[in-house]
Amino acid sequence: MSQSKLPQLPAPIRQRIQFGWKKTQDYSRNGWVRLGFMGLLIFLLSQREFSFHFSMGEQSAQSSQTMNSSLAPTAILASQKEAPQAEAVPASAKTPALDKPWWEQIREKSQDIKQNLNLANAATAVGAALTAEEQKKAAQYSNLGFVLNPTYAKRHGIPQKIVNAKLAVCKDYINQYLKTAQEEAELFNIPVSITLAQGLLESNAGHSRLAKNDNNHFGIKCRAKCIGCRCANYTDDSKYDMFRIFETPWRSFREHSKLLSGRRYKALTKLDRSNYKDWAHGLKKAGYATDPKYAEKLIGIIEFFGLDAYDK
Numbered sequence: 001m002s003q004s005k006l007p008q009l010p011a012p013i014r015q016r017i018q019f020g021w022k023k024t025q026d027y028s029r030n031g032w033v034r035l036g037f038m039g040l041l042i043f044l045l046s047q048r049e050f051s052f053h054f055s056m057g058e059q060s061a062q063s064s065q066t067m068n069s070s071l072a073p074t075a076i077l078a079s080q081k082e083a084p085q086a087e088a089v090p091a092s093a094k095t096p097a098l099d100k101p102w103w104e105q106i107r108e109k110s111q112d113i114k115q116n117l118n119l120a121n122a123a124t125a126v127g128a129a130l131t132a133e134e135q136k137k138a139a140q141y142s143n144l145g146f147v148l149n150p151t152y153a154k155r156h157g158i159p160q161k162i163v164n165a166k167l168a169v170c171k172d173y174i175n176q177y178l179k180t181a182q183e184e185a186e187l188f189n190i191p192v193s194i195t196l197a198q199g200l201l202e203s204n205a206g207h208s209r210l211a212k213n214d215n216n217h218f219g220i221k222c223r224a225k226c227i228g229c230r231c232a233n234y235t236d237d238s239k240y241d242m243f244r245i246f247e248t249p250w251r252s253f254r255e256h257s258k259l260l261s262g263r264r265y266k267a268l269t270k271l272d273r274s275n276y277k278d279w280a281h282g283l284k285k286a287g288y289a290t291d292p293k294y295a296e297k298l299i300g301i302i303e304f305f306g307l308d309a310y311d312k
Contacts, residue, residue: 130161138162143169143205147304148297173205174305177217180253182310188257191273193307194280195256197298198288206249215246218256219289274311276302 130138137158146153146163147170153163174196181195202219203211210216222242246252260283261269268282280298288294302308 130165134159134162138165141166143207144200144301148300150304169207170200170205170305173200173203174307176206177249177253178310180250184253184257185273185311188261189269189273190257190260191276191279191308192310193276193302194283194298195253196305196307196310197276197280197301198256198283199253200301201297210243211249214243215249215252216244217249217252218259220244220252220255220259274308276308276311 141158141162143166146158146166152158153160177196177199178192181192181199184190184195185192199206199217202208203217206212206217210219220243222244244252244255246255259265265283265286265288268279268286271278271282277299280295280302283289283298284295291297
């Protein structure tokens with residue numbers, strides 16, 4: 001290092017720097033010193049690299065733990081707790097395969113149904129299980145026929161598959177309109193069982209022409225001179241009977257509730273909702289239908305399907 005490149009320092013300091021520089025140059029010419037220096041440099045570099053990777057890994061783990069704790073503290077606390085043991089279910093409480101609903105058994109046993117048909121509901125599954133000849137024969141019977149006359153099928157040798165198909169249609173109707181009937185019960189104090197039983201009977205479980213074409217599930221006739229409503233002609237008590245047309249089935253249910261809350265049936269709404277028998281006889285007495293067995297039919301439907309359970 002030349003003196004011209006040194007800053008303006010006191011002479012003693014400049015001499016020490018020059019002496020140290022000269023010694024360094026002398027040592028650097030020694031091969032062993034160079035080799036040792038290189039070894040030391042390699043060691044330091046390797047130590048720095050090791051330290052760098054270790055720090056990064058530790059920092060990443062800490063960051064991940066912090067993120068998890070901030071985003072899902074509940075999950076972390078839950079994972080630290082001991083998982084509860086599953087409650088043992090006794091063998092007697094397990095449902096045997098034979099206790100499955102009959103339509104599920106048909107689904108499992110009939111590969112043809114599984115592969116070729118849309119099993120959207122129980123009625124579809126059971127109806128599909130019938131042969132073409134059985135379906136033709138089933139069409140001859142009302143959906144409520146085997147409910148209102150439970151011994152008819154046995155006395156006339158009608159296959160159980162046909163009976164099951166008809167009962168499935170009724171059960172699907174109940175499932176479809178149960179919630180609507182429950183809502184009407186809360187608003188108008190009409191038993192759920194009565195609403196569903198009348199809907200089943202009057203509409204043939206939703207399959208009558210009046211129900212399918214005009215959404216009228218309760219055989220509700222037109223007002224005087226059809227003022228304020230739309231009507232259609234269907235033969236009932238006479239060939240000139242006019243029945244209400246509704247935009248949706250729900251409108252039919254609501255009009256049924258209003259009808260039973262009117263002056264003609266007003267006394268019935270004071271009955272307890274669980275008293276379906278008095279309701280059924282009260283409807284017949286007030287002239288809801290001309291069928292002399294109307295009350296007995298409603299009661300039979302309610303008890304066959306256990307609809308009174310929805311009134312409690």
